[in-house]
Amino acid sequence: MNRIQQLFKTKSSGVLNIYCTAGYPQLDSTLKVMKALQDNGAGIIELGMPYSDPLADGPVIQESGGVALQNGMTLKVLFEQLKIMRNTAGSGITVPVILMGYMNPVLQYGFEKFCADASATGVDGLILPDLPIREFETEYGPVIRKYGLDFIFLVTPETPEERIRKIDALSTGFIYAVSSSSTTGKDKNFSEVELYLQKLQDMQLKNPVLVGFGIKDKITFQSACKYANGAIIGSAYIKALNENPAVGETTKKFLESILK
Known part of the structure; x- marks a missing residue:
């Protein structure tokens, strides 16, 4: 049983997945941010690989990716950083990590090499x-x-039932x-979102479901968790780091505001 399966076996609701950008706010921030997220209650860490043309990302995450690229973040640098991720003598990250x-x-790096290096460093899955x-x-x-990597697909309220299956x-x-x-990063009408999540729940899918886009605080997190196994927060956390780059202090304060 891999780390993601283990997590959902022991915790079927209220799973908090936090997105962070590799190499942000500083090039060497990646593992510090991941450790702070783990220490303050994140169940999954979704590590963004910065790219110059991120189609699904709003301005906050795009900007953090731009900063990370200027800092010198590349896939090669990222895998070098992640080498000690799972070492108890290194960062001691035990929660699931998704790239x-x-x-x-990824294709420029070489798809098979990318998967091999991700697996070797202890990454659990890909989006x-x-x-x-x-x-x-x-x-x-x-x-x-x-x-041995998991692959996570996205569905939207417009995805037909057949495709969801x-x-x-x-x-x-x-x-x-x-x-x-x-x-x-866009605000959402959560009463509409809840109807969509209820539909997914009624489909009795074999995979757990985490909700993303527009989850930013305790209220939206709890709303998302009503009909799903948990939620994903990205832009709101990046914004908090942007306002106060003190990683430990900002992460503790931000996660406490969601989970307590």
Whole structure:
């Protein structure tokens, strides 16, 4: 049983997944941020791989990615940083870690090399929103599975039921339920979101469901958790780090505001 399965076996509700950008606010912040998130209650860490053209990301995450790229973050640098992630003598990260990013830099790095290096450093899963289902089935899925990585697909309120069923059959780890078809960081009408999440719950999918986009505080987190196994927060946390780059202090304060 891998770390993601283990997590959902022991905690079926209220799972908090926090997104952070690798190499932000400083190039060497990656592991400090991850450790602070783990120490303050994050159940999953979603580590963003900065890219110059992030289609699904709103301005806050785009800006953090731009800063990280200027800081010198690359996939090569990231894997160097993550080498000690699971060492008890190093960072001692024990929670599931997911890499989120886009196909272009991954293909430039070499897809199989990327999966091999991710697996070797202790990464648990991947979110690549611009990897089409057909290409996943025919070309990339077997490589991802070869290295023991989970792959997380996204669904939206507009995704037809038949496609949701297919995604549920192909996904491992969990399903990322996007609260609406927009970019990250936008405010949402959560009464509408709840109807959509209730529909997903009624479908009795085999994978756990985490909700993302527009989750920013205790109220939206609790609302998202009513009909899902947990929620994903990204822009609000990045914004907090932007306002106060003291990683330990900011992370503690931010997670306490969500979980306490």
